[in-house]
Amino acid sequence: MQKFDEMYTKLPYEFFSKGEQIRDHYKIYDEWLARQPGDMMAKRREEAEMIFRRVGITFAVYGEKDESGAGTERLIPFDLIPRIIPAHEWSSMEKGLVQRVNALNRFIHDIYHDQEILKAGHIPREQIEHNAQFRPEMVGVDVPNNIYSQISGIDIVRAPDAQGNGEYYVLEDNLRVPSGVSYMLEDRKMMMRLFPDLFSAHRVAPVAHYPDLLLETLRASSPETTDEPTVVVLTPGMYNSAYFEHAFLAQQMGVELVEGQDLFVKDKFVYMRTTRGPKRVDVIYRRVDDDYLDPSVFRPSSTLGCEGLIEAYRAGHVAICNAVGTGIADDKSIYPYVPKMIEFYLGEKPILNNVPTYMCRNKDDLAYTMANLKDLVVKEVHGAGGYGMLVGPASTTAEIEDFRKAVLANPSGYIAQPTLSLSSCPTFVESGIAPRHIDLRPYVLSGKTVQMVPGGLTRVALKEGSLVVNSSQGGGTKDTWILEA
């Protein structure tokens, strides 16, 4: 399989003289690296870990306990070598992201209103209406600005095309509660602290204004019941794996971090309990899944949400960001239709590529998938976090056969894609600097306009050869540099 590395034009690293094989936008970094003493990286890594621990930048690992029986808090592994993207590549990616997110928001609005795209026959109706992510509660509900996904995390990978050049592909859209943006911000802070000299040698586009853009976006999503909207962040609580991020964003925006128990609904308005009595809430940036938002509508046993919230929402008295029901657009079974959505709603050609996808619900696609399991990546359409997937080339025969049974038992629950050779980036691992696979998640904000900070979160699969970058599966993160021209 052809390989593409972000920094070097040849692989593996040991077999060539690096100075000659370096991509242009990495040249300054490479020269800098060559000047550093041998133990510098190890020292800096220790320093970074110490700081992360003190600052408490951790995520909880579900199901793991430490000796005292408490849940474990793990540091997110942070890699010291930045992932660098030249300005011209980013500006085209940014246009593609704006286009894609606009189309996705149009799609969600359409699905919960006139369903033009179904009437035009571009997507089979049963694929929407029988989809667990379709929320009948949202049919006919109007949301401010017709925006459903205020915060969209679009996962992008790079793989070699036929000529061996790097080409960007959207791997999946995350329109429910995409997480990780705090790591993007903390990684940058850490890099600037550890390597100030690198920042004076490069023109790296800043990202620290993200919370500002986020607050602007959330305020723009307020219902028209007020001019001075009160925004809150709703968290499931401190034992949630992304709690650090919830607290971090609330603090950076200067808004309250609330739990379900802090909210109540009266006369279809939402209030929070404060030391000075109830205070009305206008915009809820929720980091709680749909299912847990309101026990009177969704899971009755949920204590994470607030009773009556959906009623207040449907009355237009409170904004929930992202909206309820966005899952219909980021479901893996809907993903193959996104290029079609762009053409249908915007009348434009898609700027960003989709990965070719086989929908096992189709007979031909299923047959192809079954015949080529060992070469494909197969994913559960509702899976997330790197769970419920098969990476054919990296799996044993037994694993493949188990998956075959699962797919055959429920074909419409799966899609398959060719195993992309995700691009690699030099990464500082135990054995020194070695190539590891990466992806990129830009965070696209849709309020009055669509905007984003340059870059996003680069995730890296720290295990040699692994293609799974999720933090729950041993993935790490890298600072992402968009070099200004």
Add this chain to the structure above:
Amino acid sequence: MLSRTADHLFWMSRYTERAENTARMLDVNYQTSLLPQSDAVALMGWQGLLSISELTGAYGKQYDTVNARDVMDFMVKDESNPSSIVSCLGAARENARAVRGALTTEVWETQNQTWLEVKRMIKSSEFEADPSQFFEWVKFRSHLSRGVTVGTMLMDEALHFMRLGTFLERSDNTARLVDVKFHAVQSDFYGAANERDQEYDFYHWSAILRSVSAFEVYRKVYRDVIRPERVAELLILRPDMPRSLHASLNEVVNNLALVGSNPDSETLRRAGKLRAELKYGRIDEILATGLHAYLTQFLDRVNDLGAHISREYLVAA
């Protein structure tokens, strides 16, 4: 601010203050135990320490005898004891973590760092190697925590609830300390009759003063030999002694007034009444009614204040 946030802030400060006062009490007992003294006196010190913290029963379930090493282990590093220093620091940090967004970065990092360090110190047996240094460290982390709070937090409700927690806890802890130390002198309030024990008395009273950093303060205020009734006066009634009941209640009342918007607040009325009694009280009156009885009802009223604060502000309807 959110009631739940206020609750976490309040308890974060209470636990930090409690850890500090536990360290102070343990340290003074440990220092005293280095002096030549009878086994009976030493034993009394450790027993008193357990009873002051209402832990005699919990301790008895784990240990057969009362001795310095076991009591210190129990009070410092036993995570099953919710009042141990490590438990208090852990609880303070958990409360901070729950509302880290309401704290400045410095305040949060101080709490987090304290917790990480205490775990490391317990693991590496640094406490056993030098208990006094460990207690000193706990005290200084608490000083740091208060200082960083006052030095960096916006002066709004969040700060007032934290201060409220600190001083309510301190008034409780100082009252307990005075109670047990005066109680420990068995014969009479003024100490024992024979001369040897009078010498012991000096160390006893000076140890109490040192445990609340008041030895030099006493000398400065009274310019006289150490006499028990003055020790009591200093720790109960002096408004300028930072760890006295009066000074603590002053802060409780001030901060309550700052968080409350309700002029008819029952919490504020009760706090104000308790403060007034300290302000206009006299030590001879208190001693005449009996110090122990006085402190017992004081502790009840502090406890009642805590319940009112909780009902009025922290668990809002």
